[in-house]
């Protein structure tokens with residue numbers, strides 16, 4: 001029988017989780033206690049110092065002091081855009097009366113990305129504590145965790161963790177005896193990638209069709225139910241207890257100058273040890289792919305990798321020595337994105353892989369703006385022609401036109417750009433493969449002949 | 457098919473949990489789908505009435521999402537991930553094998569015994585265990601044709617149809 005996650009027992013220690021909990025030693029920040037039996041329980045988490053940072057923030061620090069530590073940490077959002085977290089917090093207006101919210105983005109649907117599930121399954125309280133710290137810093141009392149609908153097991157884990165925190169009075173009217181009421185609610189998604197996009201998520205949370213909003217106003221000013229809202233990713237928030245405990249500077253020192261700290265990378269595809277790994281930012285992709293994840297299967301070479309989820313432009317194997325630093329990735333034409341590292345070896349057809357991803361973007365396009373709705377669909381049909389051996393030079397020109405029309409602000413949200421980047425980056429680095437397919441009906445790897453290109 | 461009085465009661469109790477009424481729509485649809493196995497037109501109308509909303513609005517929300525179904529499905533509906541990481545690790549073969557095992561030609565077709573249907577879905581956030589699938593609220597990891605066969609056989613036996 002396939003390994004299964006039992007239905008009503010969140011008490012499955014994630015020992016068989018691959019990555020820093022098992023095969024490599026725990027990392028320095030997010031995974032430092034991973035592998036400890038029962039870490040998902042409040043009791044064990046507290047034994048390891050859990051919730052001391054929240055207590056300290058509430059009792060000894062002003063919201064401004066917490067904010068200052070986060071600014072000093074150099075932490076940048078782990079949801080995809082890599083926006084400096086301290087700066088984002090500063091956008092939430094201080095002086096608007098009435099409710100305001102912290103919304104946790106736990107939609108995690110970027111292809112290749114599994115780290116938020118890994119963090120929550122192992123240590124749900126770390127997220128809850130981080131979310132409460134963020135709430136205190138921006139003056140919110142209510143946290144909403146938006147969790148993708150398919151995550152049944154993490155959902156039950158969080159339900160139980162929230163219940164435990166309520167029973168202990170950590171959530172409630174007077175956490176640690178301080179007059180700062182805190183509450184956390186869960187909201188389940190129902191299967192749509194666009195709900196990870198911040199304004200799509202807000203529409204979904206409000207019970208509407210999740211089509212992104214035009215900005216401004218930004219969510220910080222007018223977010224959930226029209227109120228000031230701070231939205232952060234699960235990993236971003238899970239980092240906060242450590243930052244409050246050790247100080248922003250100490251966190252910053254773990255990473256690079258412009259990208260502080262550590263981050264989680266989920267490595268999948270053609271590697272021997274797929275898994276989730278915590279790395280100090282600045283190590284190279286060669287280290288991540290070849291050392292941590294064990295490199296490609298025997299007899300194979302890495303051909304191409306997506307450094308930050310399917311939306312991050314691809315890099316060829318010749319760029320394995322690129323650093324995981326966010327600015328460094330931007331300099332070589334890609335991005336740190338969601339930390340989902342997808343590896344394909346030299347037996348793989350890049351055109352086929354790109355075609356599969358365009359099918360994803362076309363399927364998940366919410367349809368609100370024309371370049372994305374029409375462009376992604378047109379790309380799918382063009383790829384199909386090429387893979388079916390009916391391509392021509394005109395098709396390559398079409399792909400070029402589509403990628404250009406999806407990028408640079410022509411679409412309402414980042415989904416359009418992402419689809420464009422897949423086409424652009426695979427064509428940039430693997431032009432001869434596209435030409436062989438479209439002009440000579442040849443797959444240079446032979447993969448398409450072996451498997452039948454039609455199902456791509 | 458119509459909703460039970462209990463389900464309607466439960467749906468009516470949802471709105472106070474949220475700052476605005478409309479946030480109750482997706483959880484209400486969950487309750488309806490849980491009871492009926494899918495969202496029938498009548499059920500969507502009843503959800504709308506219970507919440508005091510327009511049926512068209514409720515249907516508009518329902519039809520956006522992969523996890524809300526307006527068509528009937530097999531008792532065990534398998535969501536097989538076929539996004540890139542799973543495809544690199546054999547998801548196409550898994551789908552092919554699954555179709556043969558349950559005797560269907562395409563997605564959402566129900567097997568003759570009513571037990572199974574399947575659908576190819578996008579990344580389920582468990583790529584380190586690729587290929588993987590989700591069924592009945594659980595994730596199944598590192599799926600192979602053999603494991604799939606054992607799984608299907610297990611469900612058949614559970615339903616008393618096994619040999």
Ligand SMILES: Cc1cc2nc3c(=O)[nH]c(=O)nc-3n(C[C@H](O)[C@H](O)[C@H](O)COP(=O)(O)O)c2cc1C
Nearest residue numbers: 077078079105107108109196197198232233236414
């Ligand atoms: C199409 C699309 C999908 C996204 N999906 C996610 C997601 O699943 N999880 C996430 O945290 N951020 C996602 N993002 C990024 C969010 O819009 C947002 O930037 C992020 O949640 C902010 O949190 P951070 O600052 O902590 O990174 C997505 C963005 C786009 C354009």
Ligand code: SF4
Nearest residue numbers: 366368369372411413
């Ligand atoms: S870019 Fe695509 S997904 Fe984003 S709003 Fe436009 S149509 Fe919707």
Ligand code: FES
Nearest residue numbers: 537542579580583
């Ligand atoms: S690609 Fe299948 S779980 Fe991510």
